[in-house]
Amino acid sequence: MNTKRFVVIFSLGLALMLTLMWMLSSAFDPARAYTDTTVTPVPTIDRVGVPCSRQDVPLKKHTTDDQSQTQSGVTPLTFSVAGIANGGFENGQDGSWEEYSTHGWDIIVDTSILSPLTPHSGSWAAWLGGDFDDVSYISQSVTIPAEAPTLSFWNWIASEDACGHDFGWVKINDTTVQTIDLCGDNNTEGWVNRTIDLSAYAGQTVTLQIRVETDGSLNSNYYVDDVVVGEMFYTYLPLTLRNFWAGYFDDFSDPNSGWDTGENARQIYQYLSGEYQIYVKTEWDGFAITPDLVLPSDYRIEVDARKVSAGACSYGLIFGSHWTADSYETYQVIVYPTTGEFFVNKRALDGSWSTIKDWTYSSTINQNDGTNHITVDRIGTTITLYMNGTQVANITDSSFVGSGRDAGIRVYSYGDAPVDVRFDNFSASQP
Numbered sequence: 477m478n479t480k481r482f483v484v485i486f487s488l489g490l491a492l493m494l495t496l497m498w499m500l501s502s503a504f505d506p507a508r509a510y511t512d513t514t515v516t517p518v519p520t521i522d523r524v525g526v527p528c529s530r531q532d533v534p535l536k537k538h539t540t541d542d543q544s545q546t547q548s549g550v551t552p553l554t555f556s557v558a559g560i561a562n563g564g565f566e567n568g569q570d571g572s573w574e575e576y577s578t579h580g581w582d583i584i585v586d587t588s589i590l591s592p593l594t595p596h597s598g599s600w601a602a603w604l605g606g607d608f609d610d611v612s613y614i615s616q617s618v619t620i621p622a623e624a625p626t627l628s629f630w631n632w633i634a635s636e637d638a639c640g641h642d643f644g645w646v647k648i649n650d651t652t653v654q655t656i657d658l659c660g661d662n663n664t665e666g667w668v669n670r671t672i673d674l675s676a677y678a679g680q681t682v683t684l685q686i687r688v689e690t691d692g693s694l695n696s697n698y699y700v701d702d703v704v705v706g707e708m709f710y711t712y713l714p715l716t717l718r719n720f721w722a723g724y725f726d727d728f729s730d731p732n733s734g735w736d737t738g739e740n741a742r743q744i745y746q747y748l749s750g751e752y753q754i755y756v757k758t759e760w761d762g763f764a765i766t767p768d769l770v771l772p773s774d775y776r777i778e779v780d781a782r783k784v785s786a787g788a789c790s791y792g793l794i795f796g797s798h799w800t801a802d803s804y805e806t807y808q809v810i811v812y813p814t815t816g817e818f819f820v821n822k823r824a825l826d827g828s829w830s831t832i833k834d835w836t837y838s839s840t841i842n843q844n845d846g847t848n849h850i851t852v853d854r855i856g857t858t859i860t861l862y863m864n865g866t867q868v869a870n871i872t873d874s875s876f877v878g879s880g881r882d883a884g885i886r887v888y889s890y891g892d893a894p895v896d897v898r899f900d901n902f903s904a905s906q907p
């Protein structure tokens with residue numbers, strides 16, 4: 477107890493000291509005084525007098541980052557599944573993560589410590605390494621969703637060392653699932669996404685640890701933000717709500733019918749030859765999009781979907797969808813055409829996913845590249861699911877009821893990226 481309190485106070489003292497030193501160096505070092513963020517500042521700054529020098533890093537404005545793209549008339553929103561608590565670190569040191577540093581450094585820090593580095597999201601990120609002979613880590617217990625057993629996070633490597641000396645590891649239950657060599661050759665010069673397949677741990681509750689160990693010379697920093705376990709969605713919400721009732725139908729023959737289109741590092745979503753294409757470029761990645769419907773409380777959503785790419789993937793519908801400023805809730809119907817199975821789950825505003833209908837084989841599902849007509853009826857608290865006109869599930873679930881909700885289409889890549897799925901004849905009607 478006393479020891480722990482001492483460590484906390486000690487690390488707080490260090491953090492305060494570091495903050496003060498940053499302020500001092502800002503005042504005295506012209507290299508820090510830039511205001512144009514397109515200018516890359518001098519990467520190394522003399523830190524004489526700083527008790528434990530943490531190397532400055534070049535701040536590169538990441539213009540190719542898909543999260544920074546904006547489209548005319550469209551507000552891009554990023555939503556991630558948060559099986560992880562405080563995955564974006566925006567709650568600060570709220571106890572969700574255990575954090576440790578040999579030298580007592582705070583790992584979860586805000587911009588007052590990180591500056592001039594900008595967190596990937598918000599004003600907090602995790603800063604591992606940055607000191608000599610230091611072991612640092614963050615860890616927490618998390619359940620790996622069976623339907624999306626992936627770990628994804630954004631990382632930034634800034635090292636002045638040669639390869640083979642300083643390392644980062646991603647560990648599950650103390651077993652290394654990925655080793656990251658922290659060295660100048662691997663410097664990212666910005667936030668890059670790292671995605672790790674955790675299918676070996678699907679459905680299990682495990683301890684996730686992101687760990688850095690440095691040696692006694694030549695500094696290495698490892699920054700982490702937006703840790704996500706499970707599926708990730710990028711969806712785009714047009715500024716103008718489409719009050720469609722009575723009924724909505726799109727055969728995608730008109731490429732200006734109102735669905736958003738775009739391409740970034742992870743996906744293409746566009747009208748293509750009378751259909752709507754979702755093309756996911758990377759493994760273990762998902763994409764969902766809606767035409768921004770405002771549904772009545774009882775509705776039927778239908779779509780034709782077919783897989784064009786060779787490997788495994790899933791596609792389907794989202795419905796009962798509702799967005800808040802920083803989260804969303806939705807049902808989704810997932811079809812896995814490789815085996816003719818389907819799955820229904822839901823995501824709550826707190827980021828947790830729950831299974832409503834576990835993977836179920838249906839002979840009515842056309843396998844592989846066959847087209848499947850997916851229908852879902854939402855009537856009161858009942859969800860009735862049809863594949864190619866045959867009822868395959870009838871579920872009672874009282875979440876996400878009432879009018880004003882949205883519905884759309886979704887694709888997930890698993891380990892066989894790229895994935896190419898075509899949708900047609902999307903409709904919303906009253907059953």
Ligand SMILES: [Ca+2]
Nearest residue numbers: 564595597600
């Ligand atoms: Ca953050």
Ligand SMILES: [Ca+2]
Nearest residue numbers: 637691693694
């Ligand atoms: Ca080193």
Ligand SMILES: [Ca+2]
Nearest residue numbers: 727750751900
């Ligand atoms: Ca069509």
